[in-house]
Amino acid sequence: MTRKRVVVTGMGVVAPNGRGLEEFSAALKNGTSGIKFFSELQELKFSCQVGGKPRSLDDVKNEYFAQDRLYALSDAMLYAGIAAIDAYRNAGLVIPEENSDEVDHDTGAIIGTGIGGIDVFAEKVYPALQTGRVRRMGSTVVEQVMCSSVSAFMGGIFALGNQVTTNSSACSTGTEAIIMGADRIRHGLAKRMIVGSSEAAGPYVWAGFDAMRVLISKYNDTPESASRPLSASAAGFAPGSGAGILILEDYELALARGARIYGEVLGTAINSGGMRQGGSMTAPNKKGVQACIRSAVVDSGIAPGDIDYVNGHLTATMADPHEMKNWSEALERKPTEMPLVNSTKSMIGHCLGAAGAIECVATLLQLNQGFVHGSLNCEDFHTEISAFSQCVPQKSVEKNISIAAKASFGFGDVNSCIIFKKF
Amino acid sequence: MTEMNNEKILSEVIGIIGKHTRNQGALATASMETELLKDLQINSARFVDIILEFEDRFNVQIPDEEADSISTVGDAVTLVGKLLH
Numbered sequence: 030m031t032r033k034r035v036v037v038t039g040m041g042v043v044a045p046n047g048r049g050l051e052e053f054s055a056a057l058k059n060g061t062s063g064i065k066f067f068s069e070l071q072e073l074k075f076s077c078q079v080g081g082k083p084r085s086l087d088d089v090k091n092e093y094f095a096q097d098r099l100y101a102l103s104d105a106m107l108y109a110g111i112a113a114i115d116a117y118r119n120a121g122l123v124i125p126e127e128n129s130d131e132v133d134h135d136t137g138a139i140i141g142t143g144i145g146g147i148d149v150f151a152e153k154v155y156p157a158l159q160t161g162r163v164r165r166m167g168s169t170v171v172e173q174v175m176c177s178s179v180s181a182f183m184g185g186i187f188a189l190g191n192q193v194t195t196n197s198s199a200c201s202t203g204t205e206a207i208i209m210g211a212d213r214i215r216h217g218l219a220k221r222m223i224v225g226s227s228e229a230a231g232p233y234v235w236a237g238f239d240a241m242r243v244l245i246s247k248y249n250d251t252p253e254s255a256s257r258p259l260s261a262s263a264a265g266f267a268p269g270s271g272a273g274i275l276i277l278e279d280y281e282l283a284l285a286r287g288a289r290i291y292g293e294v295l296g297t298a299i300n301s302g303g304m305r306q307g308g309s310m311t312a313p314n315k316k317g318v319q320a321c322i323r324s325a326v327v328d329s330g331i332a333p334g335d336i337d338y339v340n341g342h343l344t345a346t347m348a349d350p351h352e353m354k355n356w357s358e359a360l361e362r363k364p365t366e367m368p369l370v371n372s373t374k375s376m377i378g379h380c381l382g383a384a385g386a387i388e389c390v391a392t393l394l395q396l397n398q399g400f401v402h403g404s405l406n407c408e409d410f411h412t413e414i415s416a417f418s419q420c421v422p423q424k425s426v427e428k429n430i431s432i433a434a435k436a437s438f439g440f441g442d443v444n445s446c447i448i449f450k451k452f
Numbered sequence: 453m454t455e456m457n458n459e460k461i462l463s464e465v466i467g468i469i470g471k472h473t474r475n476q477g478a479l480a481t482a483s484m485e486t487e488l489l490k491d492l493q494i495n496s497a498r499f500v501d502i503i504l505e506f507e508d509r510f511n512v513q514i515p516d517e518e519a520d521s522i523s524t525v526g527d528a529v530t531l532v533g534k535l536l537h
Contacts, residue, residue: 096471097495127474168500 032215036452038288039120039276041112042390045081045269045377048089049115054394056376057402058425062253063377064267073232077244079252081269081378082230083108098182103149103173106182108272108383109140109227113183117223120276121288125188137191137219138183139210140274141202141226143382143439144234146174151233179227179272191219199439200342201299202226203273203385208297208445210277220279225386230270234381241311243346244268256379257406258343258372259353259414259421266344269378273386275393290452291393295432296329298322302442313348313438315355321444322359322436329448331432333360336368336448338401338433340392343372344379350414352438357417360434364416369428371421375405385437389447392435396451401428457536461510461529468505469525472498484526506532 040050045063047053056063063081070078086107090099093111102110117124125131149170157166172178177195184193192213198205203226210222228234238244245265248255256267283290300321302314326333339356343349357364373391374380380387395401403424410418436446466482473479474493478486488494494502503519506512506528512535522528 095474095476097474097498100471100498100501165504167504168497 033217034280035211035214035277035294036280036283037275037291037294037393038278038283039116039122040291040390040393041115041119041274042272042387043083043108043112044271044273044387045083048083048111050119050394053390054398057373057391057394058400060403060405060425061376062256062405064252064255066249066252070232075232075236075239076242076246077239077265077268078249079245079255079267080230080235081267081271081380083271086111101169101172102182103146103178104229105142105146105179105227106173108270109179109225109274110182110186112225112227112272112274113140113223114186116274116276117187122276124186129188131188132190133188134190135220136187136189136222137213138180138187138189138193138223139196139206140180140183140224141196141198141206141382142176142179143197143199143202143228145176145197146178148229148231148233149173183223187223197382198443199441200379200381200384201437201439201443201445202382203387204389204435204437204445204447205299206386207275207277207294207389208299208447211294211297214277214279220282222277223274224277225272225274226383227272228270228381228383234270235268238268245345254406256345256375258341258345258375259349259404259407259411260345261409261411263345263349263411266346266374267378269374269380269384271377271380271383271387273383273388273390275386275389292396292449292452294447295331295450296325296327296448297446298324298328299445300324301444304442308442310442311440312442313351313444314442315351317442318352318355318438318444319359321446322356322434325434325446325448326360331448333362336360336432336434338368338395338428338430339370340388340433340435341370341372342436342438344374350411353414353417364414365419367417367420369401369420369422369426370417371402371404373402375407385435385445388437389435392433392449396430396433396449399427399429401426401430458529458533461532462525464509465525465528465532468509469494469502472502482525484524484529486525487523488525489523510536512536
């Protein structure tokens with residue numbers, strides 16, 4: 030069977046440096062950092078006391094959800110819900126009436142999360158258990174803590190009758206969710222998929238990473254300098270949070286309804302490195318990474334040289350130099366011949382499970398608006414990969430992009446890569 | 453006096469169930485006969501939270517079997533009134 034073409038017709042984003050496409054796009058263009066100092070982290074004796082968190086949604090959440098729905102939403106659900114509603118409307122679609130009995134069997138949702146409802150567990154479940162007050166926890170804990178919390182409630186908002194699920198593959202989650210949704214449309218199993226990922230903010234989500242000493246701790250006084258991908262002085266990532274959601278559609282359906290098309294999902298790949306050949310729970314097998322990128326290129330039916338922009342995973346850890354070399358190897362391009370590369374994490378931090386989806390929104394915005402945003406805080410470019418410095422803009426540049434590559438890599442030695450084509 | 457107390461209880465009950473009510477229009481005209489699930493479209497899972505809030509607000513203990521008997525606003529008012537007196 031001929032596979033269906035998949036296009037992106039809507040996007041929504043709740044990011045540390047902007048909510049909504051207009052604000053987020055402006056932040057990318059202007060190099061606006063969303064990384065802030067959190068006194069709560071200082072009080073809790075975190076080494077890293079900075080992070081990226083979307084600004085309060087208290088002033089807008091009532092515009093999206095009735096009081097009875099808000100009552101049962103965790104932060105990750107709220108981020109995902111607002112981004113999804115924005116994306117659905119952005120695609121020119123009308124949210125079904127609450128009292129309609131019609132179910133949309135052609136549309137589903139794959140919304141991932143990395144850490145899940147650990148914040149709800151810490152704030153509600155654990156204290157109640159420790160004090161023998163299980164009965165007092167109330168009814169909302171399960172729907173907020175269950176891994177599928179960020180996707181399950183979408184079913185009711187959009188009357189979804191197709192697959193509704195959550196994936197979780199650490200920092201590869203968001204990109205993987207988009208690929209899984211695209212696969213469903215490609216194979217004719219759905220006509221439209223709401224895809225992306227969400228992650229909550231705060232000490233319970235970020236504590237484990239602080240304990241691993243993989244978070245940056247030297248820039249607590251200058252938070253906007255803390256996220257430093259590709260920098261010689263990078264010494265860990267700044268944790269982030271938020272949500273990114275895309276509306277994927279069967280090209281024929283999008284065409285028939287005259288939808289605006291942000292880009293085509295030209296090719297994709299998901300693989301793992303088997304935690305061999307240098308790979309481990311926390312480090313990637315470079316051959317696996319390169320194979321993932323190559324597979325996505327082959328799946329796209331393009332040549333590696335056709336890619337003219339790369340949105341890297343690039344977290345600001347010791348893995349950055351390896352990643353740049355992997356892109357170079359996989360795309361068969363010398364450092365001096367590489368397309369422009371940047372790290373959206375330099376502005377928003379590493380949004381963990383939400384990273385891939387927010388960064389795909391960033392990729393598609395750049396693709397559509399003809400720019401490549403600056404990669405912040407790499408003025409002292411990593412000496413080990415100095416040959417790549419010419420392909421990394423430190424300030425936003427105008428650039429007509431036709432084909433962009435986005436990849437994400439995660440704990441568990443898991444990889445995902447999408448090739449987007451401008452429409 | 454009892455009638456007055458019932459009015460106060462009704463007012464408090466409406467306040468508590470209000471935030472769990474999907475159909476706010478029906479809440480505005482709610483009477484003792486209004487059904488929580490059918491008319492107000494309250495998610496049945498939220499009964500647990502409503503009972504906890506009744507217990508906190510009225511300082512009573514509501515046994516599960518008594519809680520299960522609530523289907524209308526009037527049922528809630530009557531039950532709370534009984535436990536208070």
